[in-house]
Amino acid sequence: MRCEELEPIIEGLADGTADPGAEARAHLAGCALCTRRGSQARAIHELLVRREAPAPPPGFTAGVMARVQRQRWRAERAVDLGFNLAVAAGVLLIVAGGVGLAWSLGLLRIQANLAVLLEAGARLGGRVAPQAQTIGVAGLLLTMALGLWWWAEADSSF
Amino acid sequence: MRGTPEHELVERCRNGDETAFRELVEQYKGLVFAIMARSVAEPARAEELAQEAFLRVHQGLPYFRGEARLSTWIYRIVANLLAQERPDLATVSLDATFDDSDEPRVQPGADDRAFGDMMLRDRLDKAIRRLPVPYQVLVNGHYLKGLRYEDLAEALNMPMGTVKTHLHRAKRQLRHLLETEFR
Missing domain, CATH: 1.10.287 (Helix Hairpins)
Structure with a gap:
C-alpha cells in the first residue's frame, strides 16, 4: 500500500469509523509520514470532541x-x-x-x-x-x- | 411524532402560544447559537444570525408538517442561513479533493509540536470557518451537539454514506489547512 492510498482514509482510522486492513496496518507501522498524518487526524478529532459549545448570551x-x-x-x-x-x-x-x-x-x-x-x-x-x-x-x-x-x-x- | 412533547410544542406554537415558542427557543438555542458562533467569527453577528434562525422558525412553523424531527428542520434552517451568510463557501463539490502538493513535505519523525500546543484550538476554529458551509455545518453539528448521522443526512438532504464521507473530507481539509495556512 502507498501513502496516497492510505491518505483518504486517515480521518476514518483516526475517529474509529474505518477499519484498517492488515495491509494498511502494516504500512502505518513502517511509514513515518502516514503515522504523522494519523496522529494529526487524531489530534483534530479529539480536539473537536473536547470542544465546549459556546453558550448563548443571557438575554438571547x-x-x-x-x-x-x-x-x-x-x-x-x-x-x-x-x-x-x-x-x-x-x-x-x-x-x-x-x-x-x-x-x-x-x-x-x-x-x-x-x-x-x-x-x-x-x-x-x-x-x-x-x-x-x-x-x-x-x-x-x-x-x-x-x-x-x-x-x-x-x-x-x- | 404524533403525541410526543415535540409535536405538542409545535401545535401550541401554531396556536399562537407565546410561552410555547419561548420554550422552543430555550430548548434549541444551544444548538443554534453554538453552530452559528462556531461558523461566524463576530459574536454579535453570530447572535444576530441565531436570532434570525428562530424568526424563520416562527414564520415557518405553520408550514412545518412534522415529517422530519424539529431539530432536523431547525438545523436545515441554520445551514441555509449560513450558506446565505457565506455565499462564497455555500457549496462543496462531491468530488472535492485536495492537491497534495499544498501539503508541506515533512521529514519523517518531524516534531508534532504544532498539533500539541494550546493554540491549536484557536487555529482549529479559524480553519473551520474557512471550510465550505456544508462542511462547517457537518463538523459543528456533529461534534458540538452530537447530532446523529441520520439527522445530519436529513437536514442536509444527503444520503447517510455521503454525510460520513463529507465529514471525513471536512476533517481532512482541516488537517491540510492546519498544515498550510494556519500553521
Whole structure:
C-alpha cells in the first residue's frame, strides 16, 4: 500500500469509523509520514470532541421574543393600514353618495330655511324609505366591520 | 411524532402560544447559537444570525408538517442561513479533493509540536470557518451537539454514506489547512 492510498482514509482510522486492513496496518507501522498524518487526524478529532459549545448570551431568548413581537407588529400594521384604507374609502363613498343624493334633490341650492329644509327632509325620507332594508344591512355590515377592527386591535397578545 | 412533547410544542406554537415558542427557543438555542458562533467569527453577528434562525422558525412553523424531527428542520434552517451568510463557501463539490502538493513535505519523525500546543484550538476554529458551509455545518453539528448521522443526512438532504464521507473530507481539509495556512 502507498501513502496516497492510505491518505483518504486517515480521518476514518483516526475517529474509529474505518477499519484498517492488515495491509494498511502494516504500512502505518513502517511509514513515518502516514503515522504523522494519523496522529494529526487524531489530534483534530479529539480536539473537536473536547470542544465546549459556546453558550448563548443571557438575554438571547428575550431578544428573540422581542424580534418576534416586532415582526408581528409590523405585519399587523400592514393589515391595519389596509383595513383603515378600506374603511376610509367606504366612508368617503357613503359621504359622496349622500352629497350626490342631496345634489339630485336640489338640497344644495336651498338657502337656510327651516320650512324648506323640513320639506326637503320629508321628501328625502319618502325617497329613502323603500331602501330602508338595504341601508339597514349596509349599516349593520359597517358596524360589524368596525367591531371586528376593534377586536383585532384589542387582541394584541401572541 | 404524533403525541410526543415535540409535536405538542409545535401545535401550541401554531396556536399562537407565546410561552410555547419561548420554550422552543430555550430548548434549541444551544444548538443554534453554538453552530452559528462556531461558523461566524463576530459574536454579535453570530447572535444576530441565531436570532434570525428562530424568526424563520416562527414564520415557518405553520408550514412545518412534522415529517422530519424539529431539530432536523431547525438545523436545515441554520445551514441555509449560513450558506446565505457565506455565499462564497455555500457549496462543496462531491468530488472535492485536495492537491497534495499544498501539503508541506515533512521529514519523517518531524516534531508534532504544532498539533500539541494550546493554540491549536484557536487555529482549529479559524480553519473551520474557512471550510465550505456544508462542511462547517457537518463538523459543528456533529461534534458540538452530537447530532446523529441520520439527522445530519436529513437536514442536509444527503444520503447517510455521503454525510460520513463529507465529514471525513471536512476533517481532512482541516488537517491540510492546519498544515498550510494556519500553521
